[in-house]
Amino acid sequence: MTAGLTLSDVHLRRGGKPIVSGAGLTAPAGKVTGLVGPNGAGKSTLIGGIVGLERLEAGAVSFEGSDLAALGRRERARVCAYVEQSASTEERLSVRDVVALGRIPHGSLWTAGAEPDDNAVVGAALERVGMSAFAARAFNTLSGGEQQRVHIARALAQQPRLLVLDEPTSHLDIRAQLQVLALLAEEASAGGTVLLALHDLNLALRFCDWLVVMHEGQVAAEGLPAEVLTEGLLARVYGVMARLVPGPDGPIIAYQGIA
Amino acid sequence: MAASGLTPPPNLPARRLTRSLNVTAFLALWLLLIASATIAVTFGPADITPTEVWATILHHLGLVPESPVSRLRDAIVWDLRLPRVFAAMGVGAALALAGAVMQALTRNPLADPYLLGLSSGAAFGAVTLVVLGFALLVPVGAFFGSLVALALALLIAHLLGGATPVRAILAGISISALASAMTSFIIFWSATGDSYREILSWLMGSLSGSSWLDAGLVGLALLICAPVMLASARGLDAFAFGEKSAASLGVDVSRLRWVLLSASALLTGVMVAIGGAIGFVGLVVPHAVRLAVGSRHGRLLPLSMLAGAIFMLWADTIARTLFDPRELPVGIVTALVGAPAFLLILMRFRKVT
Numbered sequence: 245m246t247a248g249l250t251l252s253d254v255h256l257r258r259g260g261k262p263i264v265s266g267a268g269l270t271a272p273a274g275k276v277t278g279l280v281g282p283n284g285a286g287k288s289t290l291i292g293g294i295v296g297l298e299r300l301e302a303g304a305v306s307f308e309g310s311d312l313a314a315l316g317r318r319e320r321a322r323v324c325a326y327v328e329q330s331a332s333t334e335e336r337l338s339v340r341d342v343v344a345l346g347r348i349p350h351g352s353l354w355t356a357g358a359e360p361d362d363n364a365v366v367g368a369a370l371e372r373v374g375m376s377a378f379a380a381r382a383f384n385t386l387s388g389g390e391q392q393r394v395h396i397a398r399a400l401a402q403q404p405r406l407l408v409l410d411e412p413t414s415h416l417d418i419r420a421q422l423q424v425l426a427l428l429a430e431e432a433s434a435g436g437t438v439l440l441a442l443h444d445l446n447l448a449l450r451f452c453d454w455l456v457v458m459h460e461g462q463v464a465a466e467g468l469p470a471e472v473l474t475e476g477l478l479a480r481v482y483g484v485m486a487r488l489v490p491g492p493d494g495p496i497i498a499y500q501g502i503a
Numbered sequence: 504m505a506a507s508g509l510t511p512p513p514n515l516p517a518r519r520l521t522r523s524l525n526v527t528a529f530l531a532l533w534l535l536l537i538a539s540a541t542i543a544v545t546f547g548p549a550d551i552t553p554t555e556v557w558a559t560i561l562h563h564l565g566l567v568p569e570s571p572v573s574r575l576r577d578a579i580v581w582d583l584r585l586p587r588v589f590a591a592m593g594v595g596a597a598l599a600l601a602g603a604v605m606q607a608l609t610r611n612p613l614a615d616p617y618l619l620g621l622s623s624g625a626a627f628g629a630v631t632l633v634v635l636g637f638a639l640l641v642p643v644g645a646f647f648g649s650l651v652a653l654a655l656a657l658l659i660a661h662l663l664g665g666a667t668p669v670r671a672i673l674a675g676i677s678i679s680a681l682a683s684a685m686t687s688f689i690i691f692w693s694a695t696g697d698s699y700r701e702i703l704s705w706l707m708g709s710l711s712g713s714s715w716l717d718a719g720l721v722g723l724a725l726l727i728c729a730p731v732m733l734a735s736a737r738g739l740d741a742f743a744f745g746e747k748s749a750a751s752l753g754v755d756v757s758r759l760r761w762v763l764l765s766a767s768a769l770l771t772g773v774m775v776a777i778g779g780a781i782g783f784v785g786l787v788v789p790h791a792v793r794l795a796v797g798s799r800h801g802r803l804l805p806l807s808m809l810a811g812a813i814f815m816l817w818a819d820t821i822a823r824t825l826f827d828p829r830e831l832p833v834g835i836v837t838a839l840v841g842a843p844a845f846l847l848i849l850m851r852f853r854k855v856t
Contacts, residue, residue, distance in 0.1 A: 295751050321753030331744035334612055335798035341740075348741050349753040402752070 248273035248437030249294070249312075249406060254303035256286070256293045263289040266303075267463050269456045271439045273308070276425075276432045278452030278469065279441040282482055285458040287441040291410045294439070295326040307406055307437070321349035325399035327409040330388065339386070339394050340379040343369055346401025369400040373427055389420025396427055407431060409440040413447070425451045445497050449473055457481055470495055479503045525802055532809040539813055540592065543820040544584045547827065549576060556580055587823075588816060590713035591833075593721035594778045595788075595815020596808040597729075601767040601774075602785025603792075603807045604732050607739040607800060608763055609668040615786040616771040619675035619764075622780035623682035624652020625772070629779075630686050630702050634693050638701060642776035649772040652678050657764075708781030708834030710819050717777050724773035728766040729808070735763060736800035743798065781815075781834045783841025788814055791844065814840075 249271040256264040264286040271277035279287050292298035294305055296317065305312045312320060325346070333342075346369065347362040370376045373393040378386065383394060392412055399407055407428070413421040425447065432438045432453070442448055448455055448469055455469040459481045465472045478486045478497070485500040545551045555572045559580040562570035570577060601616035609618065617623075628648020629641045637644075652675075659674035660667070690702055704711075738759045741749040746756045774781075788811045789803065796802045815833075818840065822833040 292747075297747055297750055316753075317750070317755060318753035321751060326748075326751035328744070328747060331748055333743045334610070335607075335743045336793055337743060337798050341797065341799055342743070345741060345743065345748075345752060348737055351737065 246273045247271075248275075248308060249277075249439060250304075250306050251290075251294070252304050254290065254293060254305065255301035256289050256298050257301050258289055258298070262301075263461055264293065265461045267458070267461070268303075269463050269466055270454075271437055271456075272454055273437045274432055274435055275453035276428050276438045276440070276451065277454040277456060278448040279439060279456050279458065280443070280445060280448050281458030281464070285481075286461040287458050288410055290458065291326075291408055291439075291441060295324055295408050296320050297326075312406075318349045321402060323404055324406040324408060325402040325404035327392075327395045327399050327407070327412050329411040329414050330392070331395060332391075333383065337383050338379065339375060339381050339383055340366060340370070342383050342394050343397045343401050346398040349402060365403065366397075366401050369397040372400055372430075373397040387420070389416045389423060392416060392420065392424055393427065396424065400431070404436070406437045407439070409438075411441050411443065413440075413442055413444070421447065445473060445478075449495065449497065450493060473497065525796070528796065528806065529809070532806065532813065536592065536809060536813050536816070539816050540588050543588050543591075543816055544580055546820050546824050547584070549579050551576060551580060551584075560585070586715045586718045587710055587713040587819065589718035590710050590721050590777060591816045591819040592812040593718065593725055594710065594774050594781065595784055595811040595813070595818075597721065597725055597770050597774050597811075598781065598785040598815070599788040599792075599807040599811025600729060600732055600804060601771045603789035603800070603804055604739065604763050604767050605785075606789055607742055608760055608767075609672060610742060610745065611668065611672065612790070613786070614672075615782075616767060616774075617679075617780060617782075617785070619656040619671060619768070620652035620678035620682060621649040621768060621771050622775060622782075623679040623686070624655075625649035625775040626706055626780060627652075627682040627686045627689075629705055630689050633698050633702050633705070634689055638698075641705060645779075646772045646776040648682075649775050650768065652682055653768045653772075704832050705779045706834075707832035708779035708837070709822075709830070709832045710778050711823075711830050713777070720773060721777055724770050728770040731766045732763060732770075733804050735759060736804055739763075739800040739804075740798075779832075779834065781837055783837045783845065784811055784815055784818075787841045787844050 247270050252268045254264055254267045255262065267286070267290055279291070281287050289298060293300055294312070296313070300313055307323065312324065315323065343366045344362065347365065351362065367376070370379055373396050375390065375393050375397060378390065378394075383391065386394065396412070409428070413424050416424065421444070428438045428440060429451065452469050455467065455472045456463055457465040457472060457477065464481050465477055473488070475486060475488060478484055483503050485503045487498045487500060488495040489498050490496075541553050541556050544556045545553055555576060558567065558570055559572050559577050561567040562572070562577070563581055572580070598616050602614070605614040605616060605618055606612060625645035625648045628644035628646070628651070632638070632640050632644035656671060656675040656678045659678070660670040663670045663674065690699065738749075738754050741752045741754045750756045789807045792803055792807045792810050796806055815837070818836040819833045822831040822836045825831060
C-alpha cells in the first residue's frame with residue numbers, strides 16, 4: 245500500500261480558536277479514504293488545510309512525498325482538486341461552462357479563451373461522470389445529484405492526482421449518493437488518491453477502503469473500516485449505542501439509541 | 504486520475520458555432536455603436552447630416568485639409584456634440600463594466616458600481632463644494648467623496664473582522680445612508696434657488712456641457728482600468744461558486760478582489776465626477792447582457808461595455824433632445840427605462856431560483 249497523502253501533527257485555527265490539534269493520517273493512493281466524525285470534530289477545517297483554504301498553524305501535509313503546503317496556488321490546483329458539500333450559483337452557466345472552470349489552473353488566468361486541448365479534457369470529464377448528454381443544459385436546472393456529478397467532473401477536469409471532497413453526499417438521495425461513491429471508487433482504482441468526508445457510517449463501512457475517525461480536533465482512529473468502527477468507538481466518539489450486525493457484504497451498524 | 508486516453512467530444516462544432524456567434528455579436532454591437540454615435544450627433548437643432556459629421560471628424564483628424572462644413576456647424580459638431588457623445592459612450596461602458604465586475608465579485612445580482620457607498624459619498628463631496636461656492640470644483644469633490652466613502656466602507660468591513668463581500672456591502676449601506684443624510688441636511692439647511700437646481704441636476708446625473716476634457720478623462724480612466732478588469736475575466740469565472748471554490752482553483756482570491764475593487768472604484772469615481780450618479784446603467788446592462796450570452800466573463804465584460812455605451816448614448820440623446828430646448832437629467836431617462844427593465848430581470852431571476 246503506497247501512501248498518497250500523509251498528514252502529520254497538523255494544527256489549524258479558525259477565528260483564533262484551535263479546531264484541529266495534532267491530527268495525523270494517511271490516505272493511501274488508489275483507495276477511497278473516508279473521513280468521519282461528529283459535527284464540529286474538525287473535518288471541514290482539516291480538509292481546508294489539505295487543499296490550501298486554511299493556513300497550517302503547524303504540521304506537515306505531504307502528497308506523494310512532496311510538501312503540498314509549499315506549492316503555489318495554481319500548482320497545487322493542478323495536483324489537488326476540491327469538491328464542496330453543495331456549491332450553487334446564480335450565474336447563467338451551462339454544465340460545460342462549469343466543468344471548464346476546472347481548466348483555470350492549467351491556462352493563463354489573464355486570458356479569456358480556452359486552450360486548444362481544454363475542450364477535449366472537459367468532454368472527457370463529462371463522459372467519466374456520465375453527464376455528456378447534459379453538456380449544454382443550464383447548471384441551475386439540474387437536480388442535486390446531477391449538480392454534484394458536474395462538480396466532480398469539474399474537479400476531474402483539473403486532472404488532479406488527489407481528489408478531496410467535503411461531504412459530497414450529504415444532501416443527496418440514496419441513489420445519487422451511491423452514484424457519487426461509485427464514481428470515486430472508479431477514480432481511485434485508476435490510481436488517484438481520494439479523500440472524502442461523510443456522515444453515513446454504513447456507507448463508509450461499505451464503500452471506503454480506508455477510514456479515519458476524527459473527534460474533538462484529533463484523529464481518534466484510523467484503519468480498515470470494519471476494524472475501526474467498533475461499538476466502543478461509536479459510544480466514545482458519537483455517544484450512541486449501536487450494535488454491529490452481519491449483513492450480506494459485511495457488518496452493518498444498527499443504532500439503538502443515545503449512550 | 505488524470506483524464507488520459509481522450510477522445511474528442513462529439514459537440515465541438517457547436518462550440519465553434521457559439522464562438523463565431525460571439526464574434527458576430529461583438530462586431531454587430533461595434534457597428535451599432537458607430538452608427539448610433541453618428542446619428543446621435545445629428546439629433547437636435549441645426550439639422551446636421553451624417554456626412555457633415557464625418558467630414559468634420561476627418562477634417563479635425565487632419566485627414567481632409569479643407570472642410571466643406573461651415574465654421575458654425577463645425578463648432579456644433581466638434582465642440583458641442585462630439586465631446587458629449589464620447590463622454591456618454593465612455594460613461595456607459597465604464598458603468599456597465601464596473602457593474603458587471605461588482606456583481607461577480609460580490610456574487611450579488613443587486614450589486615451596482617455604487618454599491619459600496621460611492622455615489623452617496625460623491626454626492627456629499629459635490630454638494631459640499633456647491634454650497635461652499637466652488638461649483639467648478641464639483642468633479643474633484645465628487646471624486647474624493649466617492650473614494651473616502653469607499654475607504655470608510657472597506658475600513659469598517661475590515662474592523663468587523665475582514666473585508667468579506669457581505670461585510671463590505673453592509674458597511675457600504677451604512678456609509679451610504681450616513682452620507683445621504685448629511686447631503687440632505689446640507690441641501691435643506693443652506694441651498695437656495697440656483698444652487699438647489701444645480702445640486703438636483705447633479706444628483707440625478709447629467710452629461711450636459713461635457714467638454715473634450717471630460718471625454719478625455721473618461722477615456723483615460725477606461726484606458727487605465729478596463730484592461731485590468733477585462734483581463735481578469737477567467738478569475739471572475741472562478742468566483743461562480745464562491746471564494747472557496749475560486750481559491751481551490753488556484754485563484755488568489757484576496758488579491759484579485761482588491762485589484763478589481765480598486766479598479767472599479769477608481770473608474771466609478773471618475774464617472775461620478777464627470778456625470779453625477781447616473782443610476783441603473785451599471786445594474787441593468789450587465790444583467791441584460793448576461794441573459795443574452797450567459798455568465799462567462801470573457802464574453803460578458805466586453806459585450807457589457809459595448810451595450811452600456813450604446814444604452815447611455817441613446818439615453819443621453821433622449822435627455823438632450825426630447826424636451827428641447829430644456830434638458831432632462833440623463834439619470835431620469837436611464838431610470839425610466841432601467842426600472843421597468845430591472846423588474847423584468849427580477850421576474851426572470853425568480854423563475855430560475
